[in-house]
Amino acid sequence: MAVDKKRKNTKAHAGGPKRRKTGQQSKQTKRPVSVDALAWKTVDIPEMFDDAEGFFGLEEITGVDVVKEGDVVKFMAAVPKSQAEIEDDGEEFGGFDDEETPKPSENADQEVENSEPKAEAVKPPAKEKKAAKDQKKPKEQQKQQPKKEQPNKKENKKISEEKKKARKNEKVAAEPKDPELETDLFTKLEELPEPEEEEVDMSEWVPLDLSPRMISTIAKLKFTKPTVIQAQAIPQIMAGHDVIGKASTGSGKTLAFGIPVVEAWLKAAETRKQTKEEKKGATALILSPTRELAQQIRDHLQALCKGLPTAPYICSVLGGMAVQKQKRQLQVADIVIATPGRMWEVMSSDNSVLATLRNISFLVLDEADRLLKDGHFKEAEDIFKALDRPPVEENTEDQKMANTDEEGKEEEEEEEEEEEEEEPVNKRQTLIFSATFNKNLQQKLAGKSKFKATNTQDMEYLLQKLNFRETPKFVDANPVHQMAENLKEGLIMCGDMEKDLYLYATLMLQPTRRALVFTNSVNSVRRLTPLLENLNLPAFPLHSGMIQQARLRSIDRFKANEAAKKKNGSAAILVATDVAARGLDIPEVDLVIHYHVPRAAEDYVHRSGRTARANNSGTSILLCGPKEAVPTQRLVAKVHAQAEVKAGNSGNNTKKLVSSGLRTIDIDRRIVAKLRERVDLAKKIADAVQAKTQGGKEDDWMKKAAEDLGVDYDSEELEKAGKWGGKGSAKKQKQKEAQQMSKAELGALRAALRDLLNQRINTGVSERYLTGLDVTDLLKGEQGLFLGQVDGLGLDD
């Protein structure tokens, strides 16, 4: 065995004459290498794994010795050393052992015994790789611990067997794999003892009556206490009630329904084990309005289940992914997270899918109010109807599915209404969550058990379509404030056509912040992203017009830029439409900028809620043009009015609560003026590039301009805006110029911009340069309150 030989060699040289290795031989010496640094080769994997369901691929490696030393596993590989390394390597120079393997000790024999056979290994997916890395961590920790505190060999073996079982279960459940691709390495790694768990005080979870294994898996996430919504909603759900849960953004709603759903699955799995009953389909169907949110819910639940001895198989069913794969996964799924459109597509085309979902114990609607919008509701309604339809003979079922003509539909609806009146016993619990529910909903819920809404955009309409078992319990974790507690809100007034400039200025004042910029249109995202890139800012786009993989890639890049931020201080910027407004839980977003005033108050709440999550702080800044002042005032009144009313009723200090609302921020306009030239140039370049790629579609320009301004195409406002002579004639002229710009002209513009970007902007306060200011400071300062002070700000100076 390679390791034996190596040890013998080592012994032979110990104490022997010192020698210095030279040439290729020394460069090819085997030495410990980190898992990531090994020369992995990609393995072709079966098609069923080739998706984004958490399985990102396999790689293999040959010629690596896996050496186990005590609790630590090392990978020994022939990695060529750089010349510099050889020259600088004190051990090499000193003529000690030719390998960086540990020196022989009295445990040498044991080490050899424990060492792993030469690996022809398959590289584990990222999470296993991480586990392997984590194996190394305890060494340093354990070094400092007295020996007697370490578990003895027998205990180690027991623990490792437990872990091995757990991991195997989890792996099988979470991602079905080709057994041929499983290798020794997994097994070997699993045999190693886990690092000792850090003691976490979980006493605050105890009143929720969760199982010990659930508490233990939550402990692994280091969530030492439930959030308010979790503390209030979990007991209601565990008691079997239908629940409508409202809590501010970032307050942990996903686990408020996720924990009871997984807990129910665990109980059912335990019962099935005892009774040897077959599984009857999935436990839960969770509907989400966007694909990204669906993926994220899946990730959160998978993270929760990671520490369980047995885990449910969680799959997501969303547009942009292969339908056939999703159908296969649905057959074995325990928890299904889906967007309504794709779910209905899959469900209505395959009876077996409906069969797996008919017996669900939970139907969850996350961001329920958004499901009503953007045409989502039709499919959601179809799904509810299909779930409620009693199982019938196959052919009758087919007939019903195929029955698409109007007459047939009417009949079907009549039948369903009759069925509703008969109130069939519904076995499943219905859980609805959002940060924004109409404040009258609770009264309405308390007042009557049947809803009679006809407006399909109305929450009541949704509720009457859901077959609740009882009047749902309304759990409101934040009755006073809709916004997250640690969120600061600011507003910058600027000219309609100056938003790019103010956006850039705001970002420049926050160079180390990770920002999410929201716009009201896809075109604005398409325009702003290259504009910011031209200004050397790392911007990534996200909108519904992008293919799914590109959307996920943008989010990943935005997340990954965290590393860059720490390294060189430049932060990432995600420029997005409201597709990113709901639910996205991206760590360390510290600034949200509303480039356009959102169309609805709840959009403002959700957009702003991408920051200040899970007790972190964050800032939300709204760029407001003169024409947006009135809608903004209305929006702010809606978002913060409730707090005022409550404060008035309870006799609290109203001033304190009002001041928690939006404040105007006076950005120093001299600084802004200094940035104007570079923004104009960057804009010119972006426009020219876009005009060239788009060709001469005349009206596109106008439509884009209308969207940028947040007004209707063909509207009078569009004519007036920017003092355009005639119907956008100046804009059209600009478009023409942009298209006709030669390569050389474009090059000259780029060079001029480069020069400008290399210049530092002195803010005029002694030696303070632009990056020294902070919008948070500005927010803390003596800025005027926005409410009631919109007029007279002198916007057009």
Ligand SMILES: Nc1ncnc2c1ncn2[C@@H]1O[C@H](COP(=O)(O)OP(=O)(O)OP(=O)(O)O)[C@@H](O)[C@H]1O
């Ligand atoms: N008990 C807890 N303790 C600490 N952090 C938690 C706890 N529960 C959840 N979190 C974390 O809080 C963050 C926000 O959770 P989540 O995404 O569920 O919020 P949300 O209320 O659904 O927000 P939104 O309304 O924006 O969708 C997540 O990163 C999550 O991991």
